Amino acid sequence: MLTKAPRGTYDILPQDSIKWQYIESIMKETAEIFGYREIRVPIFEHTELFQRGVGETTDIVSKEMYTFNDKSGRSLTLRPEGTASCVRALIEHSSYAGLLPVKWYYMGPMFRYDRPQTGRYRQFHQFGAEAFGSNNPYLDGEVIMLLLEILARLGLEEYELHLNSVGCPQCRGRYRQKLIDYIQPYQDNLCPDCQARYINNPLRVLDCKNEACHQAIEGYPTLADHLCENCLEHYEQVKGALAQQGILFIHDDGLVRGLDYYTNTAFEIHIPGIGAQSAVGGGGRYNGLVEQCGGPDLPGIGFALGLERLLLAVEKKGEMLLPPPEIDVFVAVMDSAYEAQGMKILQALRGAGIKAEKDYNQRKARAQMKFADKIGARLVLFLGEEEVQKGFVTLRNMRSKEQFQVAENDLLRAVSRTLLID
């Protein structure tokens, strides 16, 4: 236990962290191009924030939160998602009082107590973006376009964009009742889960994977057909904004999203071939959330991407162009008597921005060469008796095997030049 990471967590070792840095840099860069700025929020928050912000009836709040009491008895929760914290920060700092919309992105670990499987962990990572203060359907379009641009820059072309509108509290409420009334006569044919939840959460029955449930409610009234005038118009405009850009999407009546705060636009991105958890990202509009969390009546929209799943997809494509690990100069000291001098040279090289390394395990010359080779050294610098006495060093180009001597005071220039022309 002592030597094992907790269930659902894992280490990212250097050979993998380089891949994370790669996709993270692409996401940041893309978000910045779209005018989003980074916000960093705490990894834990007051439990009430998520209860209120995410919704008591959601799976996340009802069974997946990492909640604990701190030493003063406050109930805190490791964040299961990022939107609630952004909303809290927006209100706390009155960020809405300035220029609107406020456009933020964030990145980091999230925590949900769930059963791990391919692409799902208890500590997982999300990149998210949020835009507050505009209900313009083109902003819905922008948010989706940002998500798709990130996928494009990662070389991911095979995906499905699912789209739906979950309306506003008014039309969704009316529709909800209608759906319950429709399902009621068939309730005996539903799976146990759905029988239990169709009253409280009838929308959930729609995307139940159980085939029996599907058949039992076939021909059910759809939300899209029951949107109020405003919501319908908004949805049409969002679809128009996407179509205008040639973005293909699938209208999905069953897409209701797991979080309570969504209004109007809801979307999800699926990538096939990365396991059963194919949703790499999802989001939507949440026009009542800011007010519900104690702020002004301010609309919002955002999305989150699952980095583990994205990485699975990128690796499956095998198109990550990562530079091989390389060291510019390996300083080989022929005798421990010259180690101090070797350190001096090492420090001078590094000070000039040259990636330099040396041996710290008393290896003999031959072993140092092997070591230098394995870490990808382009040049090896020899420091032995002759060099020290005559005040020069020997440089060996590991690729061409050429070897030459340079005066110590000419070292930086010689190394730089050699690295450049090689």
Next chain:
RNA sequence: UUGGGUGUAGCUCAGUUGGCUAGAGCACCAGAUUGUGGCUCUGGGGGCCGUGGGUUCGAGUCCCAUCAUCCACCCCA
């Protein structure tokens, strides 16, 4: 919660119907080359065979339990 698979060296895995001191490849270290890499050869270090019980003269192998892990279900990123 539920179902199935898998736990043997740092990694990937062999290990026969229970029967010698538990193996291989890769990796690591050393030597062949006492100041010079990649290839090759030789040698070396490393294993509570997941854990605990049971059956047996004898268990890595069979039985039970437990833990871990993977995949799926649920749901989602």
